[in-house]
Amino acid sequence: MARIVVLGAGFAGLWAAIGAARMRDEVGAAGRDIEIRVIDRNPYHNIRVRNYEVDLSEVALQLPQLLDPIGVTHGIGEVEAVDPARRQISLVTSSGDETLSYDRLVLALGSEVMRPDIPGLAEHAFDVDTYAAALRLEDHLIALGRSVPLPGRSTIVVVGAGFTGIEVAAEMPDRLVRAGITGSRRIILVDPNPAVGATIGVQARPVIETALSSLDVETRLGVRVASIEAGGVRLSSGEFIATQTVIWCTGLRASRLAENFPGARDRLGRLLVDPFMRVADLPGVFAAGDVASSVVDGLHPTVMSCQFARPMGRFAGHNVVADLVGQPMLPLRIDWYVTVLDLGDWGALYTEGWDREVRTTGPAAKATKQTINRKRIYPPLTGSKDELFAAAAPTVQAPPPTYGVR
Numbered sequence: 352m353a354r355i356v357v358l359g360a361g362f363a364g365l366w367a368a369i370g371a372a373r374m375r376d377e378v379g380a381a382g383r384d385i386e387i388r389v390i391d392r393n394p395y396h397n398i399r400v401r402n403y404e405v406d407l408s409e410v411a412l413q414l415p416q417l418l419d420p421i422g423v424t425h426g427i428g429e430v431e432a433v434d435p436a437r438r439q440i441s442l443v444t445s446s447g448d449e450t451l452s453y454d455r456l457v458l459a460l461g462s463e464v465m466r467p468d469i470p471g472l473a474e475h476a477f478d479v480d481t482y483a484a485a486l487r488l489e490d491h492l493i494a495l496g497r498s499v500p501l502p503g504r505s506t507i508v509v510v511g512a513g514f515t516g517i518e519v520a521a522e523m524p525d526r527l528v529r530a531g532i533t534g535s536r537r538i539i540l541v542d543p544n545p546a547v548g549a550t551i552g553v554q555a556r557p558v559i560e561t562a563l564s565s566l567d568v569e570t571r572l573g574v575r576v577a578s579i580e581a582g583g584v585r586l587s588s589g590e591f592i593a594t595q596t597v598i599w600c601t602g603l604r605a606s607r608l609a610e611n612f613p614g615a616r617d618r619l620g621r622l623l624v625d626p627f628m629r630v631a632d633l634p635g636v637f638a639a640g641d642v643a644s645s646v647v648d649g650l651h652p653t654v655m656s657c658q659f660a661r662p663m664g665r666f667a668g669h670n671v672v673a674d675l676v677g678q679p680m681l682p683l684r685i686d687w688y689v690t691v692l693d694l695g696d697w698g699a700l701y702t703e704g705w706d707r708e709v710r711t712t713g714p715a716a717k718a719t720k721q722t723i724n725r726k727r728i729y730p731p732l733t734g735s736k737d738e739l740f741a742a743a744a745p746t747v748q749a750p751p752p753t754y755g756v757r
Contacts, residue, residue, distance in 0.1 A: 352384045355671055356440060356453040358430055358608075360391035360414060361399060362660035363640025363667070364459030365730065369743040370668025371457070372421040376740065381676040389418060389425040390442065390451070395482070400657055401724050402485035403519045403693075405526050409725075411482050412732070420736045430460065433611040435633050455635045455671045458622070459664060460606035462641035462655055464599060471579035476510075476599040479519060488598065489526075495595060496531030503593035505536040508584050509600060510576055512542035513550055514692060516600035517559060520568050521695030539592060541571045541584075551692065552707030555700055562694040603655050605642045612636065617644050617652070626682035628667035629674075637671050639663035647685040651705055657728050659685070662747050669745040681745050689750055691720045701753060711753055718754040727751060 357368045368389045375382035395411040402410060414425050428442035428449065433456070440451045464480040466472060477488040495504055507527070509520045520540045527536055540547065540563070547570055548559045563570070575587040576597075583593040605620035614631050615623045621644040622630050628645065630636045640660035644652045653659040662683060670680040690707060692700040698713035699720040711719065727748075731738035 352386050353454040353675055354386045354388060354452065355455045355457065355675065356451060357387065357389045357457040357459060357668075358391075358433075358440070359459035359461055359606075359640070359642075360389050360393070360396050360425070361459060361461045361640060362657040362728070363461070363642075363664035364389065364391065364457070365396045365417065366661050366664030366743060367457045367459055367637075367639055367668035367671070368418060368423050369421060369730070369739050370665040370745060371672050372423050372668075373740040373743045374669045374672035376421075378672065378676050378678065382672065385672065385675065387423045388451075389414070389423060390428050390430065390440070391425070392427065392429050393482070394425075394427055396730070397482040398724075398728060399481070400728070402479040402482060403515065403522050404724075405522060405529055407482070407485055407489060410485070412730070416732065416734055417730055417739070420734050421739055430608055433458070433608060435612055435636055438635065453635075455675050456637065457628075457664075457667050457671055458609070458612075458630070458636065458638040458642055459640045459660075459667070460608050460642050461660075462603040462605050462619075463607075465602050465604050466599070467601075469576055469578060472576075472599065475579045475581055476597045478599045479515065480603075488596075489530075491596065492526060492530035492532070496527075501595070503583055503595045505532055505534070506592065506594040506596070507536075507538045508541060508592055508594045508597045509538070510541045510584075510597060511600035511602065512540050512544065512547045512570070512572070513600065513602060514690075516540060516542070516598075517548060517563070518693045519598055519600055521562065521566055521693060521697065523568075524566055524695060537569060538567065539569045539571060539594075541574060541576065541586065543573065543575045545573050547572065548692075551690070552702060552709075554709045555692070555702060555707055558700050558709060558712050559692070559694070562697040562700075565697050566695055603641065609638075609642050619644075619655070626684065627670045627680045628663060628683065629670075635674075637667045637674075639667040645683065647683060651688070658689070661728065665743050666745050668743065683747070685747050687750050691716060691723055691751070693717070693720050693724075703750070715754045719751055723751050
């Protein structure tokens with residue numbers, strides 16, 4: 352029996368597994384002796400882009416309800432190394448060290464938040480990079496709400512004014528209310544760039560600044576974090592901010608497991624893949640999502656977002672089975688790009704195109720964001736094989752709906 356292993360059950364890995372099962376079913380007899388196995392460190396699929404939100408009750412979807420109906424096996428394990436020459440994966444599981452062989456591999460281990468060597472960062476900072484980290488932050492805020500007021504109790508410092516940092520800061524007023532921290536409070540957004548949202552586009556910045564101002568979010572720009580301690584954070588300007596909550600949101604890099612593979616990687620550590628999601632010069636190895644970079648429109652490489660991870664996964668899953676059974680593979684092409692930035696109670700910001708032209712703002716953009724976060728990026732939860740397979744078809748969705756024009 353041939354084995355396809357999918358490493359990772361995030362947006363790319365989940366859809367690669369479902370896409371592979373769909374193609375296995377489609378090829379009929381040729382697919383009967385193909386096993387598809389997913390390995391992840393967690394027993395759930397995390398709707399990661401919602402980890403900043405007030406309500407985390409619907410952001411972890413159990414893998415059995417998604418994979419059991421389509422005959423995909425799954426296991427929990429920490430990937431230690433991959434040997435592409437021997438086609439073997441070294442894992443640490445609850446039973447100890449294990450070695451798993453494969454005939455075809457889909458690498459979809461995603462990305463991780465960058466953590467530079469800053470004193471106190473590992474010991475004292477929070478993040479929303481994973482569901483577990485988001486829960487840890489939630490528990491911390493709730494504990495603060497129940498504690499005796501101390502210096503910095505009602506001050507939140509968010510480090511990194513990119514997409515994630517802005518969304519965390521904008522959502523924080525509601526999160527503090529939920530945690531029982533009311534009255535006077537401070538939310539401070541820190542970034543080394545001279546402007547908030549430096550990578551989001553010139554058109555977007557005035558909108559973001561207006562929204563943050565309305566939410567009473569302060570900024571410290573053009574400065575870096577020098578150190579973090581239990582009672583506060585010291586900036587490169589010399590300012591010390593008393594706080595018990597520092598949230599680290601300074602960008603992502605590809606999973607370090609990508610370093611197991613020879614060949615070209617970009618500045619974020621992502622493996623370069625072709626339109627079929629194949630890793631160059633590595634027969635039998637496909638990659639998708641944040642661990643991979645593919646030029647999808649003849650000019651622009653993918654960015655780290657579920658907008659690209661989901662179709663990359665669907666096409667990788669289809670193509671890995673096609674490659675195994677000797678059928679033609681399908682190239683991925685995406686001719687549109689949008690961003691939707693959540694700005695808390697103020698609304699949201701919706702842009703179109705690689706120049707990020709602002710199209711809608713405020714409540715209208717918020718409606719688009721909620722459609723994406725709560726519906727569009729979810730797999731079918733009915734347990735229906737047919738619905739899962741229909742959702743995993745190797746096609747590219749149309750852009751999300753807009754509810755108004757700026």
